[in-house]
Amino acid sequence: MLMEISAYLANDNLPQFLDTLRAFGTLHGPTLSESGVSLFAPLTSLDRLDLGYRRTQIPPKKYLFPFRDTFLEYRDGRYRFPSGDSKRTVLFGVHACDLEALAYLDQVFLSEPEDPRYAERRANLLLVGISCTPDDYCFCSEPAGSARCDLFLTEQQTGYLVQAESSAGASMLKAAAKLLVSAPPAPPRTPAPCVIPAQDPERAYSRDPLWDEFARSCVGCGACSACCPTCYCFDVRESTGLTGGGSRLREWDNCLFQSHGAVAGGNFRPGRVDRLRYRFLHKYCGFSPLQGRSSCVGCGRCKEVCPVDIDLRELIGKTAPEPGGGR
Ligand code: SF4
Ligand code: SF4
Known part of the structure; x- marks a missing residue:
């Protein structure tokens, strides 16, 4: 176990510490775009680093599960996986909720049968977490820390307590040893995951009037799903080349879109309330x-981006469905 490997990094040494991390891969972290959008991007210059960010618009899932991805190539009469294009990346400054989300996606994509494109990218991604200050949109249970990473930095008054959570994290600490001073061994801890408890699936079929209220105001923009760090629905498209061959593309799909449930002859979820219930089922059950x-x-994120302030969590804690009703 590596939990006892920890050290103290003074604020003045942070820039050099970040430069040290570049030896482990291309350094990315939270930045603020010129148009004011918070996003994870390459830290070509440390001036770009936005350590005070609350949440990025698009979560870190984009590093493992890009919006559009060539999943298979078709050449010479055969399908084959594209040659690996993934590069070693150090993603710095990830909050505990996003680390928990990546751990969830690992379960989805790395369980048998493993997704080869995700697995390749995951093997090349090193994660450096950082403590955060929740705002009114956050509702995680315990933002104190996370072991779902290689290294975790906890902000102190004049610097950071840096804790290795993997052998790669321990190597990073070793490489930065001259910038660190020893810190007392971190006490054993079990950071509470930032996950709200699973809900009763019956809630999705309850007669609560909130469902109708939500369905009336939802405009079906899909922003809540696109920005969610654990939403992973995708569509598959074939793209053929004019000179032969082609590729199979995987693109993010969105359960709030009418096309998501469309099949020949109909739609599994024709109404907005059906689609909102479906999202509740997947997300909370x-x-x-x-x-x-x-x-x-x-x-x-979903609460912040929704143009009509829909928050499916408002249904949580509501009374159980009426006997015999709802579906
Ligand atoms: S459902 Fe909303 S709050 Fe929960 S993880 Fe997704 S975007 Fe974040
Ligand atoms: S962000 Fe709001 S309005 Fe847009 S699809 Fe989601 S719930 Fe509906």
Whole structure:
């Protein structure tokens, strides 16, 4: 176990510490774009680093599960996986909720049968977490820390307590040894995951009037799903080349779109209330094989981006469905 490997990094040494991390891969971290959008991006210059960010618009899932990805190539009469294009990356400054979300996606994509594109990217991604200050949109249970990373930095008054959580994290600490001073061994801890408890699936079929209220105001923009760090629905498209061959593309899909449930001759979820219920089921009740597990890590993105202030969590804690009704 590596939990006892920890050290103290003074604020003045942070820039040099970050430069040291570049030896482990291309350094990315939270930045603020010129148009004011918070996003994870390459830290070509440390001036770009925005350590005070609350949440990025698009979560770190984009490093493992890009919006559009060539999943298979078709050449010479055969399908084959594209040659690996993934590069070693150090993602710095990830909050505990997003680390928990990546751990959830690992379960989805690395369970048998493993997703080869995700697995390759995951093996090349080193994660450096950092403590955060929740705002009104956050609702995670305990933002104190996370072991779902290689290194975790906890902000102190004049610097950071830096804790290795993996052998790669221990190597980073070793490489930065001259910038660190020893810190007392961190006490054994079990950081509470930023996950709200799983809900009763019956809630999705309850007659609570909130469902109708939500369905009336939802404009079906899909922003809540696109920005969610654990939403992973995708569509598959074939793209053929004019000179032969082609590729199979995987693109993010969105359960709030009418097209998501469309099949020949109809639609599994024709109404907005059907689609909102479906999202509630997936997010808060879990699907097989992760049934009974909530994948909501409380990052607050969906609440912040929804143009009509819909918050499905308002249904949580409501009274049980009426006997015999609802479905
Ligand atoms: S459902 Fe909303 S709060 Fe929960 S993880 Fe997704 S975006 Fe974050
Ligand atoms: S962000 Fe709001 S309005 Fe847009 S699809 Fe989601 S719930 Fe509906």
